[in-house]
Amino acid sequence: MPQPTHPAARFPWRVLLLGWTLATLLVLAGCDEASTEPSGTGFAGLGESGAGFMQASAETRLRFPADHGAHPDYRIEWWYLTANLEDAAGEPLGLQWTLFRQALAPPSARPAPTPWATDQLWMAHMAVSRGEQHAVAERFARSHSTAPSRPMNHQAGALAFPFRAWLDDWELASAVTEPGGDTFERLTLTAFDGGGDKRFGYRLMLTAEGPLVRHGRQGFSQKSADGQGSHYYSQPFWRIEGEVTLAGENHAVSGRGWLDREWSSQLLSPDQAGWDWFSLHLDDGHRLMAFRLRGGGADGGDYRSGSWIAPDGTTRPLDSRELALTALATSPVAGREMPTRWRLEVPEQGLDLLVEAPHTERWMDTTVPYWEGEVVARDHDGGERLGVGYLEMTGY
Template structure:
């Protein structure tokens, strides 16, 4: 294309993306009815999409890729890092896929046209220090105008997820996948940049993939809504950050979540509080509280205790307690930034505290996402996400 053609195409694509974002109902927050839950993720209008349910068998490497029969999906990486002089940093890299319509719901005159894509992509990148927080957001349509790969997408051989030059990818010569180890995700490199920040990090998995819930089905309400959910929580990380032009060498730990669904929440659930913790000694802990739609109308609790060798013990309301301890006003909202987290059967009684209380993601659907410290019966670091406040 000539420069003029690219400019004209860019203007046309901008119009298409505006229309697509307006149609991206599960991620809008302004006009969604309260019964649809946070970001519309409890919207029951999922007819025609596949349903997450117990008994679905995880299949690698295919499940590292896309599931277009489902309405929503994400590849979600968080990292707790430290510089050579001991300063803490947090990094987030997330790619979201949203189906604009179920398979076969729209009869396109030319099904081979790139404009026939029903997939919309959104990416978030963020970097936090103990005092500052930077975030950026991008959108793309799942399409390509030539034989090259599209502006956004995911491939499995070797693994690569991207939106523009924000990438999470295995080396080009990565080994073929092994279902027991998830080798396609064993070694990755993540890169992104926004205003005043950038990162380029190498990830090396030191343990196996982990399936949450019932062999990968993670129930999210007493009514049975849920997702297919697995993680790679055992990454060791090394690389470089850039903060306002300052290059910084870092190392640490990272956690990758893979999740897909067509109705993630119950209609009455307005948000969640989600923890991923790296504990000293090598154990990991994932826990979440979905506010509403639990037994008797209370909150719905779930989680996973992950031993240092990767063995998983599911946690529920009878084995897990999450209690807010202190709140703070952030972006005009009152948020719990200090928590007590208890797993009595494992001797866990810890305080989870935001390292920087102002890690607010001021994106199209706003939420809090940031690094936390862990103290008490166990020490460690991790990430906390809070939505719907």
């Protein structure tokens, strides 16, 4: 693995990249300054037309391990891990690690590969949460999809085999080296930021205890009544062990994780302002993914979808008629009211959950800000604890 350069040597590129990334995001959002107001191109520009790019569709079948790697002919993509962990004393911890890729131009309009040419922007987020503590960091990088140098030497990227997704020394990589082995069977995750008593991060081993899950129609997840959507699969069966550092202190941890993979060229319809997304590990072995996109429904309301996942990985898609998401209470977060207490119902499974964030200050104060944090699921009527998970909310 290439060694990261000294931060001082990288500083001019970081300044340029930040400017390029902000400019790109603002252009995509169709506004002159950062805003979460509806812009006619959806949240963060994700409803802008993807003309010229490859389009996600239900006719495309997912292929593994190839689809673990990057898809530069699509406009947007991410590798998204969340985890609910406990330390040796049973104290809960949460973590997030995400690598985002965005293409700057469709394949036919890409610049020729030169040392200065860029057609892909990369952004990575990491967070560690424990009680009232919530540490967040963000990094940027650039690359060219057809640069002559070996991809493994780029500042950021994602390779299918052996699987590796990285930005600088933040890295999610396969621990499987046997020829023909399942590269997603075991992964390692390493990411640290800060120094001294502000240092935080993690070094973890992820072991899959169940299969990959394809959402929607064999991996095509529709996001609006107009048909926009993404290729979307998850590994919701991670067992995680390792070490987390927070405020300069190390904690041995173990628990469960959820990795999402999505790529698209137009994820949303233009009138969708953001989403509320849940991933839940239930104590009986079931998993549940559910989201509400605000706007984009056939009747002009919200668009809902989800997946009910059995302990053996058998997956049942859920549409708007089979899934109800109701915000019950809000909390003041970062100068806005965030819905941090929800009712989540899947009547066919006899599921009626109260899903609540035990700690509401989980604001990701990043270039495109959002809320991301741990939640606890309880029986709505009896209050019995039924599981844990993560909630993401954008566009507020």
